[in-house]
Amino acid sequence: MGVDINILTEYINSFGFYAPAIAFILFTCQAIFPVFPFIILAATGGILFGxxxxxxxxxxxxxxxxxxxxxxxxxxxxxxYIKLLESRYGYNFQTTDASIAFLTVILIRVFPVVPTPLINIGAALGGMSFKSFFFSSAIGKIPTAFLYTTLGLSLFNTQDLRYAFTIIGAILVLLVVGKYIVKKNTLRSLTK
Structure with missing residues (x-):
């Protein structure tokens, strides 16, 4: 089931003055239960609010x-649940060094190759401090939030195709490089 960006834009916009609050609630819910892609919602945010x-x-x-x-x-x-994650992924989340966990969360937020719920669950059950989780998530979420919001704005408002393709290219580079880095770091941590 796909989400039509035009329908989502119309829906949020129909709340008028409360549209930003509705969008904020949808972003919050999307991070907890990602029933539709963050990129669609962020692009909608760019279209509606700049x-x-x-x-x-x-x-x-x-x-x-x-x-x-x-x-x-x-x-x-x-x-x-901790044992379930350990048996499924072959990694004990509770033995992760705090500094490695901080950098790992930044990397997997910047390079969105790991589903958001797994990041949240792994950090919480792995014993990462909330302060470390919050700040690493805050830093790591900046690039994708900016790129996806700007993508929506450029694709649907300005019709500047060169800029839109530059953003799409940057997103693709983030995904490819991110997948490589996460895979490389995962293999390195599993062999230690």
Whole structure:
């Protein structure tokens, strides 16, 4: 089931004065339960609110949603789930060094190759401090929130195709490089 960006734009815009609040709530919910891609919502934010406000809504909403998911996993996560993650991915999240966890969360937020819920769950159940999780997520979410919001703005408002293709190229480079870095670091940490 795909999400039509025009329908989403019309829906959020139909709330008039409250449209930014609705968008913020949707960004928060998307970070907890990603039923549609962040890029679609961020592009919609760019279309409706411009680059600055759209970026802030995307970034702050994603941070709030990630924080809520982190605390829910921390409160209700049990050793059963920790063992499940360990058996499924072959890695004990609880033995990760704090500085490595901080940099890892930044990397996997900057290069979105790992689903957001897995990042939140892994950090919460792995014993990462909330402060470290929050700041690494805040830093790591900046590039994608900015790129996706700007992409929406350039594709649907300015019709500047050269700029839009530059943004799309930057996103593709982020994904390819990110996948390589995450894969390389995962293999390195598993062989230690």
């Amino acid at each position: 680059a600055k406000v759209g970026f802030l809504l995307a970034w702050l909403g994603a941070l709030l949603g990630a924080s809520i998911a982190f605390w829910c996993c921390r409160m209700w996560g049990t050793t059963k």
